[in-house]
Amino acid sequence: MSQQLDNIVRQVGEVILGKEHQIRLAIACMLARGHLLIEDIPGVGKTTLAHALAVTLGLQFQRIQFTSDLLPADILGVSIYERDAGSFRFHPGPIFAQLILADEINRATPKTQSALLEAMEEHQVTTEGETRPLPEPFFVIATQNPSHQIGTFPLPESQLDRFLMRIEIGYPDAGAERALLQGIDRRDLLPTLTPCMQPADLAMQQRNVREVHVAPALLDYLQALIDHSRKSTDYVHGLSPRASLALLNAARAWAMMDDRKQVLPEDVQAILPGVVGHRLFMARDNTRINGADIARQLIEEVAIP
Amino acid sequence: MLTPTDKLHPRHVGRLLLAVVMVAAPHVERLPWWTTTLGIMLIVWRAHSAHFDLELPRKWLLVLIVVGTMGGIYITYGRILGRDSGITLLIIMLGLKLLEMATLRDAMIMIFLSYFLVITNFLYSQSILTAIYMLCAVWVITAAMIGFQYRVRQPGYLSQLRTAGEILLQAVPLMVVLFVLFPRVQGPLWGMPQDANAGITGLSDEMSPGSVSQLILSDAIAFRVAFESQIPNSNQLYWRGPVLWDFDGVRWTAPRLPAPLQHEYLPLGVSINYTVTVEPHSRRWLFALDLPARTPPRSIMTNDFQLLAQAELNTRIRYDMSSYLSYRDNAAPARYELRRALALPSGTNPRSAALAAQMMRSSSSERDYVSTVLAMFRSQNYSYTTTPPPLYENPVDEFLFSTRAGFCEHYASAFAVLMRAAGVPARIVTGYQGGEINTVGNYLTVRQADAHAWVEIWLKDEGWIRVDPTAAVSPARVESGVASAIPESEALPILRGDHPWLRNARMTWDSLANSWNQMVLGYTPDRQRQLMRQIGIDDATWRSMVMLMLIAAGIVTLVLTAYLLRRLHVTRPDPVIAAYARFCANLERRGVERHRSEGPDAFCRRACAAVPELAPSINTISNVYIRLRYGSDAQPADVLTLQREVNLLRGRKYARPARRAAA
Structure with missing residues (x-):
């Protein structure tokens, strides 16, 4: 892994204690040009993680707090009549930034959610008949509370699919918790973070991800996994082609972060929980159980050819 | 791959030359010397020009050589077409084509000519060795042809040989189908009647002093016999051939027109069954143990129990026979037969006639007289040798009274003359006696060296009975074969005291050759029909055979193709x-x-x-x-x-x- 990425992991790791795996997953997701969904109960550091990532990656950062009365225009921006100029002028919304933190995305109404999700997919926004490109790179890190909490609008499956990964942070272990309790407020640490790379560096790293070699044998394994998800009766429906592309790109990013020139089955297995956790639904009870459990089951059932 | 007009690489030429030399080599012993020399010169010339990348000779020079060759062949053989002259022409033309060979198209013609030349070798010999050698030649030719698939860089000759071998192996099932099912034609497929069997030594229909003993120098196989049960003792193995009735004082001859069988004999004991495979000998007679009990197909039995085929034996034939070793042939012969069996040319061998009259007078019966004569042979210092002193005007007189050394024909002739002179009807039977038991294949090999002559006399009460005067002189001849009977000093084609392993090797080889003869060369229309009957086709016409052959060939091809295609697709385990x-x-x-x-x-x-x-x-x-x-x-x-x-x-x-x- 390059020095820059190493620094990012280390710096973010100082803010979010004992969650290096999740941090690395998040970075892999961004290297694979994907949007990230962090789902967990309030207070485990979702927002802090997103914020820390934005700072250390050197990206221009905007935070949108989603509430039930948030309107699409609040995100995208509005045209306001300017009396001096005698015309409407567009005031860009917070979405015109390189990294958007969409906090508690499932608290907003579907209409507002979809405004964001369209921007995520197209990398552009259309308001009042005019299409405006979003800055490059453009990432969305969304956080959400588990959907069984009160006052949430669960994201529809189609929109979940837009996120490359969904990760769960989980409780810190005892040691990390003690360090947390003994140390200062984590939020106070955020200003001490320094950017570790320029947007150009990030673009280069993203290109490097594409260079990571994928052998036919690995594609065999990938296809075996996808095939199993489609044929197995455990899942409501199988993984989509977008999901398989997501798997491949995420595995490449993971391999690169592991300093390897080729993707191994282990890479696929490492990113599998993040990539398929929000895409597969158990047929048994039609609920999204923990992504890690689904991934573990899938890994167990598919032999490496 | 080369295209038809591409120039040949020297390596292509070299490998093609190797193939051509290989197929032409067996012909060398039969070619006139000047053809061999010319052929070698042409090949060397081509190799030389390939090696130094020289230009090939001009057309007019080649035309000149062709004209000269045609003339030479006409002078040598007296004709241009025909087996020997045709092959000579073919070989020279092959050599000349080499000098014309510049492109792939020419080289392919060479390949096909070489394949054709392989066939011509079988006109002379169809032995196992020839077949194996020709198989190797086909292999080399095929490898040379495979070499044309590559331009300059070749994968190495061994690899080409391996590919050629694989191709030939794949062709084996098809070859078997064609061999078994292709409609056979009667007669020799390879042998050409006019000069195919010239110079074969063997029995003839006349006998004079020295005519049998010359055969002892030939170890050529006369026929092989497979017995159904136990092989009888050697002294019972009298293989009946031509029966000689007429004597001119020196020579015994067989009747020009033999009478067909008109009487029956009384068999004693049980018949023994066996199968005879006769080598071609250009005569009509077939051999059977005394006395034959039946007639093989397409042959007749004469009144003196000779078996005569309808046509001359120009190809190896095989027939089932049965014989009675003991019999009583006492039907009254016709008067003219008795007259013929008593005839002696007047004025020849007078001392023998006098001796016969004298001995007959002192004998109580004809039986007694026979014993007296045999006792004379036994006691009076007569010797058995393949190299007796020469006999001139009255050979029987000279033999009986002065030289007293002779081979079976001398004894048989003298005995028959003594019998006739005393009024006992006698005739000479020629044929073979004994044979070598091949312990490997458990059959009997009878060679030309086993040729023998004995006498049959007619006694009033007993009919025709066999008397072998040679047995009186040299009992070993009939007990254990000619090799042990003649003196040590005399030459024999077969090693007498050969080592057991050598003997074993010889027998194994002969057994192998016999199997080859029986199974491959002896696969005649009769045996093909027999095989067809066994698989349920009762009256196989050539149409049904061709149908069957096409179906079988199609199935074989399909199976092979499927196998090969599958092999293409099967990925070897990584x-x-x-x-x-x-x-x-x-x-x-x-x-x-x-x-x-x-x-x-x-x-x-x-x-x-x-x-x-x-x-x-x-x-x-x-x-x-x-x-x-x-x-x-x-x-x-x-x-x-x-x-x-x-x-x-x-x-x-x-x-x-x-x-x-x-x-």
């Missing part, structure tokens, strides 16, 4: 996967089982932790495997490294579980 599987199996025996969904890197770490003493080896294997299977920069040598390392690991001793537990 050596990398196989080696890694061996590695995992080995570690499993050592107590570290790889889960089927465990990646190689994860497994490596776990295995290293579990079996730390093997960690370096496990690391190497895993890294090489990862590079080979998932990497982009694997080298071909990595496969070997992987296999070597895995094998090394498999060689490492297993830690004893007990000891490890203790540790």
Whole structure:
């Protein structure tokens, strides 16, 4: 892994204690040009993680707090009549930034959610008949509370699919918790973070991800996994082609972060929980159980050819 | 691949020359010397011009050589067409074509000519050795043809030979189908009637002093016999051939027009059954043990129990026979027969006639007289030899009274003359006596050297009975064969005291040749029909045979094609996967089982932790495997490294579980 990425992991790791795996997953997701969904109960550091990532990656950062009365225009921006100029002028919304933190995305109404999700997919926004490109790179890190909490609008499956990964942070272990309790407020640490790379560096790293070699044998394994998800009766429906592309790109990013020139089955297995956790639904009870459990089951059932 | 007009590479020419030399070589012994010389010159010329990349000779020179060759052939053979002259012409033309051969098109013509030349060799010999040699020649020709698929860089001659061998092997099933089912034609497929069997030595229909003893120098096989049961004793093996009635004082001859069988004899005992395979001898007679009990197909039996085929035996034939070894042939013969069996030319051999009259007078009966004559041979210093002194005007007189040394024809002739002079009807039977038992194939081989002559006399009460005067002189001749009967000093074609292993080798080889004759060369229309009957086609016409052949050939081709196509698609097990599987199996025996969904890197770490003493080896294997299977920069040598390392690991001793537990 390059020095820059190493620094990012280390710096973010100082803010979010004992969650290096999740941090690395998040970075892999961004290297694979994907949007990230962090789902967990309030207070485990979702927002802090997103914020820390934005700072250390050197990206221009905007935070949108989603509430039930948030309107699409609040995100995208509005045209306001300017009396001096005698015309409407567009005031860009917070979405015109390189990294958007969409906090508690499932608290907003579907209409507002979809405004964001369209921007995520197209990398552009259309308001009042005019299409405006979003800055490059453009990432969305969304956080959400588990959907069984009160006052949430669960994201529809189609929109979940837009996120490359969904990760769960989980409780810190005892040691990390003690360090947390003994140390200062984590939020106070955020200003001490320094950017570790320029947007150009990030673009280069993203290109490097594409260079990571994928052998036919690995594609065999990938296809075996996808095939199993489609044929197995455990899942409501199988993984989509977008999901398989997501798997491949995420595995490449993971391999690169592991300093390897080729993707191994282990890479696929490492990113599998993040990539398929929000895409597969158990047929048994039609609920999204923990992504890690689904991934573990899938890994167990598919032999490496 | 070369296109038809591409120039040939010297290496192509060289390999083609090798093939041409190989097919032409067996003809050399039959070619006139000047053809051989010319042929060698042409080949050397072509090799030389290929090696130094010289221009090929002009057309007018080649035309000149052609004209000269035609003239030479006409002078040598008296004709241009015909077997020998035709092949000579073909070989010279082949040599000339070499000098014209510049492009692939010419070379392909050479290839086909060479294949054709292979066939011509079978006009002369169809032995196993010839067949094997020609198979090799076909192999070499095919390899040369395969070489044309490559321009300059060739994959090496051995590889071409291997490809050619594979192609020929694939053709074997088709060859078997064609051999078994192609409609056979009667008669020799290869032998050409006019001059095919010239110069074959064997029995003739006349006998004079020295005519049988000259045969002893020939170890050529006359016929082979397979008995259904036990082979009878040697002294019972009288193989009946031409029967000679007429004597001119020197020579015995057989009647020009033999009378067909008109009487029956009384068999005593049971018949013995056997199968005879006669080598071609250009005469009509077939051989059977005294006395034949039936007539083979397409042949007749004469009144003196000779078997005569309808046509001359120009090809090897095989027939089932049965004979009665003991019999009573006492039907009254016709008067003219008795007259013929008593006739002696007047004025010849007078002393013999006088001796016969004298001995007859002192004998009480004809039987007694016969005993007296045989006793005379036995007691009066007569000797048995293949090299008797020459006899002139009255050979019987000279033999009986002065030289007293002779071979079977001398004894038979003298005995028959003595019988006739005393009024006892007598005739001479020629044929073969004894034979060599081939212990390998359990059959009897009768050679020309086993040729023999004996006498049959007619006694009033007993009919025709066999008397062998040679047996009186040299009992060993009929007891154990000619080789042990003649003196040590005389030449014999067959090694007398040969080593057991040599004898065994000779018998094995003869047995092999016999099988080849029976199974391959002896596959006649009759046997083909017999085979067809066995598979349920009762009246096989050539139409049904062709139909069957096409169907069988089609099936064989389909099966072969399917097999070959399948072989194209079957992916060989990846050596990398196989080696890694061996590695995992080995570690499993050592107590570290790889889960089927465990990646190689994860497994490596776990295995290293579990079996730390093997960690370096496990690391190497895993890294090489990862590079080979998932990497982009694997080298071909990595496969070997992987296999070597895995094998090394498999060689490492297993830690004893007990000891490890203790540790």
